Amino acid sequence: MENSFFDEMTGFNGDLRTPYREYSTWLDQVDLRTLKKKSRQAEAFFRKTGITFNIYSDEDAEERLIPFDLVPRIISASEWQRLKLGIEQRVRAINSFLHDIYHQQEIIRAGIIPENLIANNDAFLPNMVGFSPPAGVYTHIVGVDLVRTNTDEFYVLEDNARTPSGVSYMLENRETMLKVFPDLFSNIKVQPISDYPALLRKTLGRSAPAATRGKVRVAVLTPGIHNSAYFEHAFLAEQMGAELVEGHDLQIENGRVVMRTTRGYEPIDVIYRRVDDNFLDPLNFNPESQLGVAGIMDVYRSGGVTIANAPGTGIADDKAIYSYMPDIMEFYTGQSAILNNVPTWRCSETDSLAYVLEHLDELVVKEVHGSGGYGMLVGPAASKKEIAVFRKKLMSRPAAYIAQPTLALSTVPILSGSGLAPRHVDLRPFVLVSNDRIDITPGGLTRVAMKKGSLVVNSSQGGGTKDTWVLEGP
Amino acid sequence: MLGRTACDLFWMWRYLERSESTARLVDAGFRLTLTRSQNTKKEWMSVLSTLSCTEAYFERHDQIVTDKVVDFLIRDKTNPASIMSMQTRARENARRTRTALTLDLWEAINEAWIELKQICQRPISNAGIPEILALIRRQAAIVCGCMHGTLLRNDIYYFCEIGRLIERSDNTARILNAKYNTLVTTIASGGAPDANSQWDMLLRSLAAERAFYWAHEGESSADLIAHFLILNVEMPRSLAHSYRQLILQLQSINQHYGEDAPASYRLAKAFDDRLRDLTIPAVKKLGLRTFLSGFMPNNAELARQIEIDYRFKA
Numbered sequence: 001m002e003n004s005f006f007d008e009m010t011g012f013n014g015d016l017r018t019p020y021r022e023y024s025t026w027l028d029q030v031d032l033r034t035l036k037k038k039s040r041q042a043e044a045f046f047r048k049t050g051i052t053f054n055i056y057s058d059e060d061a062e063e064r065l066i067p068f069d070l071v072p073r074i075i076s077a078s079e080w081q082r083l084k085l086g087i088e089q090r091v092r093a094i095n096s097f098l099h100d101i102y103h104q105q106e107i108i109r110a111g112i113i114p115e116n117l118i119a120n121n122d123a124f125l126p127n128m129v130g131f132s133p134p135a136g137v138y139t140h141i142v143g144v145d146l147v148r149t150n151t152d153e154f155y156v157l158e159d160n161a162r163t164p165s166g167v168s169y170m171l172e173n174r175e176t177m178l179k180v181f182p183d184l185f186s187n188i189k190v191q192p193i194s195d196y197p198a199l200l201r202k203t204l205g206r207s208a209p210a211a212t213r214g215k216v217r218v219a220v221l222t223p224g225i226h227n228s229a230y231f232e233h234a235f236l237a238e239q240m241g242a243e244l245v246e247g248h249d250l251q252i253e254n255g256r257v258v259m260r261t262t263r264g265y266e267p268i269d270v271i272y273r274r275v276d277d278n279f280l281d282p283l284n285f286n287p288e289s290q291l292g293v294a295g296i297m298d299v300y301r302s303g304g305v306t307i308a309n310a311p312g313t314g315i316a317d318d319k320a321i322y323s324y325m326p327d328i329m330e331f332y333t334g335q336s337a338i339l340n341n342v343p344t345w346r347c348s349e350t351d352s353l354a355y356v357l358e359h360l361d362e363l364v365v366k367e368v369h370g371s372g373g374y375g376m377l378v379g380p381a382a383s384k385k386e387i388a389v390f391r392k393k394l395m396s397r398p399a400a401y402i403a404q405p406t407l408a409l410s411t412v413p414i415l416s417g418s419g420l421a422p423r424h425v426d427l428r429p430f431v432l433v434s435n436d437r438i439d440i441t442p443g444g445l446t447r448v449a450m451k452k453g454s455l456v457v458n459s460s461q462g463g464g465t466k467d468t469w470v471l472e473g474p
Numbered sequence: 475m476l477g478r479t480a481c482d483l484f485w486m487w488r489y490l491e492r493s494e495s496t497a498r499l500v501d502a503g504f505r506l507t508l509t510r511s512q513n514t515k516k517e518w519m520s521v522l523s524t525l526s527c528t529e530a531y532f533e534r535h536d537q538i539v540t541d542k543v544v545d546f547l548i549r550d551k552t553n554p555a556s557i558m559s560m561q562t563r564a565r566e567n568a569r570r571t572r573t574a575l576t577l578d579l580w581e582a583i584n585e586a587w588i589e590l591k592q593i594c595q596r597p598i599s600n601a602g603i604p605e606i607l608a609l610i611r612r613q614a615a616i617v618c619g620c621m622h623g624t625l626l627r628n629d630i631y632y633f634c635e636i637g638r639l640i641e642r643s644d645n646t647a648r649i650l651n652a653k654y655n656t657l658v659t660t661i662a663s664g665g666a667p668d669a670n671s672q673w674d675m676l677l678r679s680l681a682a683e684r685a686f687y688w689a690h691e692g693e694s695s696a697d698l699i700a701h702f703l704i705l706n707v708e709m710p711r712s713l714a715h716s717y718r719q720l721i722l723q724l725q726s727i728n729q730h731y732g733e734d735a736p737a738s739y740r741l742a743k744a745f746d747d748r749l750r751d752l753t754i755p756a757v758k759k760l761g762l763r764t765f766l767s768g769f770m771p772n773n774a775e776l777a778r779q780i781e782i783d784y785r786f787k788a
Contacts, residue, residue, distance in 0.1 A: 049577075050569065050584050225569050234572035244573045248788060249478050260477045262629060262784040263731055 067464030086338035123314030197239030443468035481786035486567035487637035586613035
């Protein structure tokens with residue numbers, strides 16, 4: 001049977017692909033009823049553990065489960081090796097770019113990136129100019145969103161260099177699979193991912209500020225239990241053995257950030273913040289913010305604390321910058337990019353805008369500053385009316401949009417009511433950056449559009465997740 | 475430990491304890507309406523006033539009707555004192571302090587909440603009341619078992635225990651206070667309680683009916699009951715027992731921190747000393763109501779001092 005999209009399990013031509021060989025043998029011996037039962041078990045496990053997320057737009061913010069599908073996404077060791085090299089190259093370039101953009105700005109002087117794209121960008125933080133973060137690391141944690149269209153064709157959809165989320169799902173998906181299908185893992189050798197929290201703790205520890213005395217004290221800063229990713233914040237703090245703090249637990253004392261404990265105030269060395277730049281410091285940024293710590297930027301700049309990721313990293317994953325990534329990588333690494341960029345039309349440019357307006361029904365149009373799948377148009381899936389509405393928005397503010405061809409995202413089967421059925425997926429590998437090394441957890445988070453034919457995998461839009469396997473051996 | 479975490483743990487157990495106590499009170503009240511149906515109204519009024527929610531009840535309902543009262547006390551989300559509200563807040567605190575809890579304890583609290591929420595989607599029928607109350611008690615027992623069986627004995631555990639004991643003392647004092655009239659008339663007349671049902675309800679709502687008769691070999695008088703609930707250190711819901719335990723937990727924290735006893739410990743010690751010296755004739759001389767209306771503010775004052783000493787708030 002021919003597939004109209006590249007399927008991770010059966011390619012284009014319907015023949016079983018090598019990475020799925022052993023899994024498929026196992027699958028042949030399991031009936032649908034058993035699979036459905038296991039699926040219910042997995043869901044009960046997620047609910048019981050409290051692995052939930054909140055949706056921002058919901059008034060009565062009920063907690064929801066992200067649908068979990070139990071057919072894994074399987075990647076061979078050699079496929080992974082290539083991806084890993086590409087990701088590493090990209091992340092190195094991002095850190096060099098950030099250092100440059102907040103210091104000499106050589107890339108602007110070389111005429112590769114237009115100055116106004118940086119200077120007029122909200123993600124560019126003047127407070128960071130001339131400052132070098134501890135150990136020179138800007139992005140301790142990065143999530144790189146990849147999609148696949150063919151055997152050898154991977155594209156980077158976007159870089160997440162601010163506060164990428166989803167790693168807890170990656171870890172819990174694997175834990176769930178181990179619980180529900182222990183027999184699978186004894187037959188198939190899958191590269192483990194469970195050391196991520198320990199690696200994260202080490203990565204943060206290596207970036208300790210000058211003021212650290214003795215053991216490095218790490219805390220995770222969360223906006224609180226109503227944040228959509230709260231489960232992940234608590235999960236990571238727990239797994240790392242770090243404190244989970246909120247803004248009102250913290251204050252500044254003698255040039256340090258200190259937290260209020262039952263025995264008095266104690267300093268924190270490294271803050272893994274899951275609070276956006278704008279809310280980090282009411283003195284330096286949004287004065288209304290209740291989530292941050294007044295004056296933390298000043299402590300940061302004087303070496304009293306490390307903030308991970310560094311403030312201002314958003315300039316590197318900005319959608320307006322994205323289209324320049326191939327040039328950015330070449331500029332800083334001296335090599336051409338290993339992973340493809342998706343061809344991108346910048347609607348700020350007259351010719352591009354004309355092309356985009358003519359092809360709206362074929363393109364994906366994204367807001368430059370949007371995220372989470374909000375405010376975008378998926379041309380082929382949109383109605384005539386939706387396109388007309390979007391056209392008006394685009395014409396009134398063309399510079400706020402970019403457009404890309406609709407990629408033929410690869411599929412992986414999910415367990416649907418009537419058996420296995422292909423659904424589109426993407427992949428977010430998680431990268432940890434230290435001054436002298438880069439760790440990439442094998443695999444990452446596979447997000448899957450649960451609706452037939454849908455290309456939108458975001459959890460806020462009804463997307464689900466899968467366990468992602470990188471096989472041992474060749 | 476963060477001061478906020480200590481605060482969240484302390485309150486988490488206050489909510490859990492109060493929820494269990496409310497369930498027992500509703501259970502005892504419900505039982506009484508079944509056995510002495512002519513006095514239904516009076517019994518529910520007494521339950522509502524014990525929980526300080528008479529006014530809130532009449533804002534929503536015109537009359538005392540068993541299923542309305544039960545619904546108000548168990549599942550009404552707009553009633554902050556309902557068991558559902560209590561469990562929701564306890565679970566919110568548990569979520570906030572996830573990193574301080576063991577997986578067992580978190581799951582027990584989370585599952586209790588999920589199950590209760592499920593049940594509370596529909597109004598509770600009279601026939602369903604005993605089952606729901608039994609479920610709530612069972613869940614409370616599981617949560618309690620997970621705490622004792624899995625938490626390390628460090629400040630996390632101690633703050634949980636302190637919250638529980640402060641709340642328990644308050645609940646026992648409230649229930650005693652609500653039954654004050656009956657208790658006082660029988661104490662004054664020195665006689666054994668007549669119909670027994672009021673006493674039975676009092677003991678039942680403190681999970682103590684069997685224990686009491688067992689401890690006193692079937693003998694029963696107002697003095698004995700007062701002694702049992704106020705001064706018997708073996709009775710886990712008596713004031714004396716709660717304070718003896720409170721002292722131990724406060725001592726443990728100070729030892730754990732290697733620090734001198736703060737004001738809260740000295741306060742607790744003073745209250746405990748008073749309880750140790752107390753006799754039932756002395757309570758009678760003072761008047762039970764006077765005694766209890768002195769005890770409850772003291773208990774609240776201790777809670778406030780703990781909050782200050784351990785920096786619950788900025």
